[in-house]
Amino acid sequence: MITDLPLVARLALALDAVLSAPDPAAALDQLWPAHRRPPTPGLADQVAAAEREAHAVLVAEGPHIGSAGVKAPAWADVPPWLRSTYVLAAAQLMLGIGERCRHALTSTGPQPMWVAVWRPELLACRRCASSGVFRLPPGSDADRRCDGCGRVREGDLAPGRLQCGFMTVLYRSCADCRPSKGWA
Numbered sequence: 001m002i003t004d005l006p007l008v009a010r011l012a013l014a015l016d017a018v019l020s021a022p023d024p025a026a027a028l029d030q031l032w033p034a035h036r037r038p039p040t041p042g043l044a045d046q047v048a049a050a051e052r053e054a055h056a057v058l059v060a061e062g063p064h065i066g067s068a069g070v071k072a073p074a075w076a077d078v079p080p081w082l083r084s085t086y087v088l089a090a091a092q093l094m095l096g097i098g099e100r101c102r103h104a105l106t107s108t109g110p111q112p113m114w115v116a117v118w119r120p121e122l123l124a125c126r127r128c129a130s131s132g133v134f135r136l137p138p139g140s141d142a143d144r145r146c147d148g149c150g151r152v153r154e155g156d157l158a159p160g161r162l163q164c165g166f167m168t169v170l171y172r173s174c175a176d177c178r179p180s181k182g183w184a
């Protein structure tokens with residue numbers, strides 16, 4: 001029974017359904033009507049600014065991670081192992097659970113956040129994400145493991161990013177698991 005799942009898992013599934021809907025905005029209105037009346041004046045503008053900043057970081061990082069280009073994927077094209085990290089992190093954020101870097105904990109408004117497939121419980125700000133909170137011991141099995149198939153690979157892992165709203169998921173994938181739609 002789906003109702004036996006913890007709240008965070010149920011919320012994650014609901015968010016996945018919203019993102020999969022033909023009209024995600026309308027699906028969100030139905031799931032969570034209150035979001036149209038944000039309790040804080042200016043919150044919608046702050047969220048939009050955080051989204052723009054997250055996207056700007058993605059665009060700037062593209063050439064450094066060998067990305068073919070930055071393109072918003074259709075949610076249906078995002079592999080399940082990647083979309084599950086995103087919706088679980090978003091659900092944790094909405095419920096105020098999970099681990100946060102100290103800046104994310106003390107932040108007073110929306111800001112871009114990063115999460116890694118290999119460390120899905122931690123949400124970090126840009127400063128912490130770029131200073132290595134997600135770094136794995138170089139050369140370790142964990143560092144050489146594909147986030148898609150879970151196999152330890154020799155040399156063919158490529159870094160990737162999934163940005164949706166103000167949250168970005170970091171991942172590494174082997175040639176077999178790499179999303180093929182040309183997005184970062």
Ligand SMILES: [Zn+2]
Pocket residue numbers: 101102103104124125126127128129
């Ligand atoms: Zn931080």
Ligand SMILES: [Zn+2]
Pocket residue numbers: 146147148149150151173174175176177
């Ligand atoms: Zn793989």
